[in-house]
Amino acid sequence: MRITINRSKMLYLLVIAFMGGLTILLVSLFANGRTYAMHTANRHLYGSSAVESFGLIEDRNGVMLADTKNKKRVYSSDQGIRRALLQTIGDTSFYISSGVHNTFKSELTGFNMIWGINSAASGSKSNLKLTLDAKLCKTALNALEGQKGTVGVYNYKTGEVIVMVSSPTYDISNKPSDINTDKSGKYDGVYLNKLLSGVYVPGSVFKTVTAAAAIENIPDVMTRKFNCAGQYKAPDGGVIKCMGTHGTISFEKALNVSCNSAFAQLAIEIGKEKLQKTAEKMGLTQSFVCDRVNTAKGNVDLSEAGPASLGWAGIGQHTILVSPVAVMRMMGAIANGGKAVNPYFVESVIQNDGTVLYKGGSSSEKLLNVTTANTLKSLLRSNVKNYYGDSRFKGLELCAKTGTAEVGGEKSPHAWFAGFSQREDFPYAFVCIVENGGSGSGTAAPIISRVLREMDKTY
Ligand SMILES: [Zn+2]
Numbered sequence: 001m002r003i004t005i006n007r008s009k010m011l012y013l014l015v016i017a018f019m020g021g022l023t024i025l026l027v028s029l030f031a032n033g034r035t036y037a038m039h040t041a042n043r044h045l046y047g048s049s050a051v052e053s054f055g056l057i058e059d060r061n062g063v064m065l066a067d068t069k070n071k072k073r074v075y076s077s078d079q080g081i082r083r084a085l086l087q088t089i090g091d092t093s094f095y096i097s098s099g100v101h102n103t104f105k106s107e108l109t110g111f112n113m114i115w116g117i118n119s120a121a122s123g124s125k126s127n128l129k130l131t132l133d134a135k136l137c138k139t140a141l142n143a144l145e146g147q148k149g150t151v152g153v154y155n156y157k158t159g160e161v162i163v164m165v166s167s168p169t170y171d172i173s174n175k176p177s178d179i180n181t182d183k184s185g186k187y188d189g190v191y192l193n194k195l196l197s198g199v200y201v202p203g204s205v206f207k208t209v210t211a212a213a214a215i216e217n218i219p220d221v222m223t224r225k226f227n228c229a230g231q232y233k234a235p236d237g238g239v240i241k242c243m244g245t246h247g248t249i250s251f252e253k254a255l256n257v258s259c260n261s262a263f264a265q266l267a268i269e270i271g272k273e274k275l276q277k278t279a280e281k282m283g284l285t286q287s288f289v290c291d292r293v294n295t296a297k298g299n300v301d302l303s304e305a306g307p308a309s310l311g312w313a314g315i316g317q318h319t320i321l322v323s324p325v326a327v328m329r330m331m332g333a334i335a336n337g338g339k340a341v342n343p344y345f346v347e348s349v350i351q352n353d354g355t356v357l358y359k360g361g362s363s364s365e366k367l368l369n370v371t372t373a374n375t376l377k378s379l380l381r382s383n384v385k386n387y388y389g390d391s392r393f394k395g396l397e398l399c400a401k402t403g404t405a406e407v408g409g410e411k412s413p414h415a416w417f418a419g420f421s422q423r424e425d426f427p428y429a430f431v432c433i434v435e436n437g438g439s440g441s442g443t444a445a446p447i448i449s450r451v452l453r454e455m456d457k458t459y
Helices: 002-038 079-084 132-144 202-215 251-256 258-270 271-279 307-314 326-337 370-388 440-456
Strands: 066-067 072-075 125-129 149-155 161-167 225-228 230-232 239-241 249-250 339-341 346-351 356-359 365-367 396-407 414-423 428-434
Touching: 002 346, 079 132, 132 149, 132 161, 132 440, 149 326, 161 440, 202 251, 202 258, 202 271, 202 307, 202 326, 202 396, 202 414, 202 428, 202 440, 225 251, 225 258, 230 258, 239 258, 239 307, 249 251, 251 258, 251 370, 258 307, 271 307, 326 339, 326 370, 326 396, 326 414, 326 428, 346 396, 370 396, 370 414, 396 440, 414 440, 428 440
Parallel strands: none
Antiparallel strands: 066 072, 125 346, 149 161, 149 428, 225 249, 230 239, 339 365, 346 356, 396 414, 414 428
16 A cells, blocks of 8 residues: 555656656747757758758848858849848858848748748748848948948938948958958958947047036036147146147037047046946947847946046047947937937848748837937037038038047057938938048048938938
C-alpha cells in the first residue's frame, strides 16, 4: 500500500514537472521562436541557401533595391543607388548589423510561428518597403563627393526618414577585395550606419542647446549685450578662443556669428547642472529605437567640469559627443513646437498573401516647451536669413546652425549643418556631417542645399 502511495506521489510529481517544462518550452518558443529559427547556427537557413529566400526591398516610390532572382540576391541596376543604400539594406554576411537584411531577416524569409521558415519555400516571401527615397539618397551621397560623413533628412511631422546615407561606402554588387585588409583607413566605418550609430563632437551646433538653456534660465538674455575681444577668460583663468573679434553684440547676433566668447560666458552663467539637464531633455544623451536599431547615445557629462571646461562645453567641445540622428530629431522638435516625432525608415513588411508582418510608425516625445521652441526657431531662422544667406537655399526658408567641431591634433574639424525648413508644405529637418571637412558653412551647408533643392522639386 505504502509503495503504491509513494509511486502515485512520484507519478504526480513527474506529471507536474512535465507540465511545467512544457509550459516553459511553449512560452519560450513563442517569445524567442523567431530568434531560435534565425540564429546563425541554424544551418538550415544560413547554409548555402543563406538569403535565397529573402524577399523584395523597395524604396518609398517602389524603386527596387534588392530582390532574389534564381536563388541569387540582386540589387538596383544603378550603382549610385547601391552605394547610397548599402548601410540601410546591409550585406548578406551581416557585417552591417543595423541593415534590414539583418534586423528584418526573419520577416524577409517569411518566417512565421505556425509554419516556421518553410513559409518562404512555399512562395510566401515578403516585401519590405522603406520610407527612403533612393534617388535622393544617391544625390546626397554624390554631394558628399567621397568625403566621410553622413546626411539625414526626415519629415518632422510624420517621422518618415527620406534620406539616410553614410560614407565611406562600397558597391554591394562588387565588394572591394581589400576591404578587410586595407590599412590606409579609406574603409574606416564602412559597415556603420553613421546617422544612427555614429557619435561626433558637435562643435557649434551645440550652441542651440546652450541657447535653449539660456532662454529658459536667463530672463533678460534676449536683450543682453555681450562683449567679444576675440576670447573669453573664464573665472579659473582658462581661455576660450573665439573665431573672430565680434565686439559688442546681442544674443541673436552672437548665435548668428557663432561667437565662442558669448556662449562660453553663457554656459558658465547657466551652470553645469542646468546645461546638462537641457542637453538631456533635448534628447542628446538618450538612445531610442529606430526600426529595431538602438541609436547611439551621446555623451554630455559636466559633473567634473570647472568653469573653463564648462565654457568649452557651451560651445560643443569639452568631452561632448552626440549622434547625428539625435541632433536631427532635436531640430525636428524645435520646428514642431517642442514635440519630437521619432524618425523611422521601414514603412512596412508585407507577405505576398497580404499578411502585414511589420508596420513602421512613429511615436513622439515632448522635448521643449512651445515658447522655448518658437524662440529657438526664430533665432535659427535669423542665422540663415541674416548670416548664412537665404540665396544659398532658394525658397527653402531654412532655420539652421552650422558647426565646425575641433577634433584635436592636426586633423581638420568636422563640418556640421543641422536644421529644418519652416515651410508648412515642406516639413523636413536635416543633419549633415563631413568628417574633417573644415567649415560647416563652407562644406556641409552646400550639401544640404543640393539635397533639399532637389527634393523641393518633387515633395
Ligand atoms: Zn566672438
